Amino acid sequence: xxxxxxxxxxxxxxxxxxxxxxxxxxxxxxxxxxxxxxxxxxxxxxxxxxxxxxxxxxxxxxxxxxxxxxxxxxxxxxxxxxxxxxxxxxxxxxxxxxxxxxxxxxxxxxxxxxxxxxxxxxxxxxxxxxxxxxxxxxxxxxxxxxxxxxxxxxxxxxxxxxxxxxxxxxxxxxxxxxxxxxxxxxxxxxxxxxxxxxxxxxxxxxxxxxxxxxxxxxxxxxxxxxxxxxxxxxxxxxxxxxxxxxxxxxxxxxxxxx
Amino acid sequence: xxxxxxxxxxxxxxxxxxxxxxxxxxxxxxxxxxxxxxxxxxxxxxxxxxxxxxxxxxxxxxxxxxxxxxxxxxxxxxxxxxxxxxxxxxxxxxxxxxxxxxxxxxxxxxxxxxxxxxxxxxxxxxxxxxxxxxxxxxxxxxxxxxxxxxxxxxxxxxxxxxxxxxxxxxxxxxxxxxxxxxxxxxxxxxxxxxxxxxxxxxxxxxxxxxxxxxxxxxxxxxxxxxxxxxxxxxxxxxxxxxxxxxxxxxxxxxxxxxxxxxxxxxxxxxxxxxxxxxxxxxxxxxxxxxxxxxxxxxxxxxxxxxxxxxxxxxxxxxxxxxxxxxxxxxxxxxxxxxxxxxxxxxxxxxxxxxxxxxxxxxxxxxxxxxxxxxxxxxxxxx
Numbered sequence: 001x002x003x004x005x006x007x008x009x010x011x012x013x014x015x016x017x018x019x020x021x022x023x024x025x026x027x028x029x030x031x032x033x034x035x036x037x038x039x040x041x042x043x044x045x046x047x048x049x050x051x052x053x054x055x056x057x058x059x060x061x062x063x064x065x066x067x068x069x070x071x072x073x074x075x076x077x078x079x080x081x082x083x084x085x086x087x088x089x090x091x092x093x094x095x096x097x098x099x100x101x102x103x104x105x106x107x108x109x110x111x112x113x114x115x116x117x118x119x120x121x122x123x124x125x126x127x128x129x130x131x132x133x134x135x136x137x138x139x140x141x142x143x144x145x146x147x148x149x150x151x152x153x154x155x156x157x158x159x160x161x162x163x164x165x166x167x168x169x170x171x172x173x174x175x176x177x178x179x180x181x182x183x184x185x186x187x188x189x190x191x192x193x194x195x196x197x198x199x200x201x202x203x204x205x206x207x208x209x210x211x212x213x214x215x216x217x218x219x220x221x222x223x224x225x226x227x228x229x230x231x232x233x234x235x236x237x238x239x240x241x242x243x244x245x246x247x248x249x250x251x252x253x254x255x256x257x258x
Numbered sequence: 259x260x261x262x263x264x265x266x267x268x269x270x271x272x273x274x275x276x277x278x279x280x281x282x283x284x285x286x287x288x289x290x291x292x293x294x295x296x297x298x299x300x301x302x303x304x305x306x307x308x309x310x311x312x313x314x315x316x317x318x319x320x321x322x323x324x325x326x327x328x329x330x331x332x333x334x335x336x337x338x339x340x341x342x343x344x345x346x347x348x349x350x351x352x353x354x355x356x357x358x359x360x361x362x363x364x365x366x367x368x369x370x371x372x373x374x375x376x377x378x379x380x381x382x383x384x385x386x387x388x389x390x391x392x393x394x395x396x397x398x399x400x401x402x403x404x405x406x407x408x409x410x411x412x413x414x415x416x417x418x419x420x421x422x423x424x425x426x427x428x429x430x431x432x433x434x435x436x437x438x439x440x441x442x443x444x445x446x447x448x449x450x451x452x453x454x455x456x457x458x459x460x461x462x463x464x465x466x467x468x469x470x471x472x473x474x475x476x477x478x479x480x481x482x483x484x485x486x487x488x489x490x491x492x493x494x495x496x497x498x499x500x501x502x503x504x505x506x507x508x509x510x511x512x513x514x515x516x517x518x519x520x521x522x523x524x525x526x527x528x529x530x531x532x533x534x535x536x537x538x539x540x541x542x543x544x545x546x547x548x549x550x551x552x553x554x555x556x557x558x559x560x561x562x563x564x565x566x567x568x569x570x571x572x573x574x575x576x577x578x579x580x581x582x583x584x585x586x587x588x589x590x591x592x593x594x595x596x597x598x599x600x601x602x603x604x605x606x607x608x609x610x611x612x613x614x615x616x617x618x619x620x621x622x623x624x625x626x627x628x629x630x631x632x633x634x635x636x637x638x639x640x
Contacts, residue, residue, distance in 0.1 A: 128616065177615070199535075
């Protein structure tokens with residue numbers, strides 16, 4: 001069903017769309033039309049589970065979401081900045097290429113799945129297999145910052161990009177509970193704040209100290225995170241971080257080659 | 259059904275994105291509410307099902323018959339119904355029988371005959387002679403009907419609760435069975451996307467025995483092993499869907515063997531051996547023993563289930579959480595759902611929403627007082 005939205009052409013003013021009763025296709029069709037008309041700031045209210053919000057939008061528009069967006073929020077986006085004023089479900093930022101997703105709450109499983117570029121900031125915790133197969137190529141380097149802690153298989157098969165976990169939802173001296181961190185890791189870097197035992201890490205991971213250069217890179221993203229959610233970046237940076245890198249770039253090279 | 263093929267779609271967004279949807283809510287204060295909320299919630303996840311199965315379980319459903327076993331039975335023909343009615347009169351004290359009232363619903367095609375029967379066990383001496391409890395006797399009779407009477411399937415057999423299910427989207431099933439007219443303090447719901455077996459009326463969720471019900475998203479790859487193990491205890495799988503073993507397994511472990519859900523969770527979703535290595539000795543020994551004793555009830559494969567029985571609702575996922583589950587709380591109400599959006603739709607101001615870890619049960623119970631009252635009443639009845 002094709003829905004037409006009648007609005008004044010091109011404006012910098014925010015336009016509000018009530019998503020109530022609209023299904024995934026209808027809502028994304030409206031977004032495409034509004035962006036084609038030149039709108040640069042769209043607010044969606046009453047969002048309840050519509051999937052793929054913002055997918056295939058290739059312009060730097062701002063989309064504010066009130067409610068709970070459905071799975072694969074911002075999948076394949078190339079440019080939009082999506083702000084969720086609440087929690088996100090599974091698959092947020094699936095294969096996104098550029099742009100930014102900011103979540104004022106928690107996010108579900110496989111957040112940042114196969115992400116290729118852009119940035120995701122999650123204020124609270126995330127689910128299983130977050131940043132699975134995130135990758136980078138030349139100038140394209142995705143960044144995923146998690147304010148809280150993660151569940152198992154964090155950074156599984158990660159092939160590139162920067163994954164930062166701040167552990168801000170953990171109590172003092174409480175360990176991260178995630179197991180199998182970085183299983184199959186063969187690229188990219190994970191910066192982890194807070195304690196983990198070696199057995200919580202995948203076999204393909206090595207623990208390193210941060211260099212001055214690492215700290216400079218990390219500080220910039222922590223500051224960006226802190227500015228979104230009003231944290232004190234200095235206080236976050238005061239705690240110890242560890243750096244996880246892959247032991248080899250081809251962990252399964254010997255397994256399949258003969 | 260979803261339309262799998264549609265031409266001229268430039269965005270390729272007509273992929274069938276089905277999975278299964280599950281939802282459950284319990285008012286732990288025991289207040290009863292109608293089926294409207296739960297129908298709205300499960301309907302919000304329509305893309306997860308494909309119209310080949312929907313169903314609901316309701317607790318606190320028949321207060322006027324609270325001490326009767328309420329059998330919901332589907333019949334493929336009149337002959338099956340007559341034969342079953344005779345069987346019930348021979349084996350039980352049948353106090354009331356009626357057709358379950360329905361509405362004409364566009365999405366519901368070719369439904370079977372569905373009746374409910376309120377029964378009491380009247381042959382006490384004979385049961386005692388066989389060393390069976392009343393519940394055991396009822397389980398045995400349900401298995402007998404399901405395996406011996408052609409075209410008759412008992413799909414609900416507990417006290418003061420009931421299952422309603424069939425082929426269709428869950429919201430259509432709800433409309434068909436007039437669930438807005440019933441009240442209960444605990445509701446679970448399911449939208450089906452059949453993967454390995456056909457969509458038929460008996461194959462829809464919830465699966466149940468006595469007052470135990472299970473709604474499930476996933477696939478039980480260990481079905482064969484589980485089924486053969488349960489057969490040794492008299493359970494017969496007749497519904498052609500893997501989830502059936504879960505219903506019988508919780509009946510065996512929780513009712514007959516008296517195990518708490520925390521232990522049952524460690525049997526169904528046993529921690530990986532590599533995780534056992536890092537546990538304290540007593541914790542580790544217990545889990546190794548569970549794996550030895552109940553190895554045939556390890557549920558392998560991806561699953562999220564909502565298990566319910568009188569006064570209790572439990573959410574559980576497999577140990578590496580290959581299917582989603584979100585929990586939410588507001589006041590006395592605990593919500594469990596495949597997707598958070600479905601909860602928020604009927605309760606936008608949740609006090610707390612969280613994503614449980616794999617293998618970790620989330621339990622909602624009627625407050626202790628009611629629980630005690632229930633067990634007291636149970637004793638009185640026994």
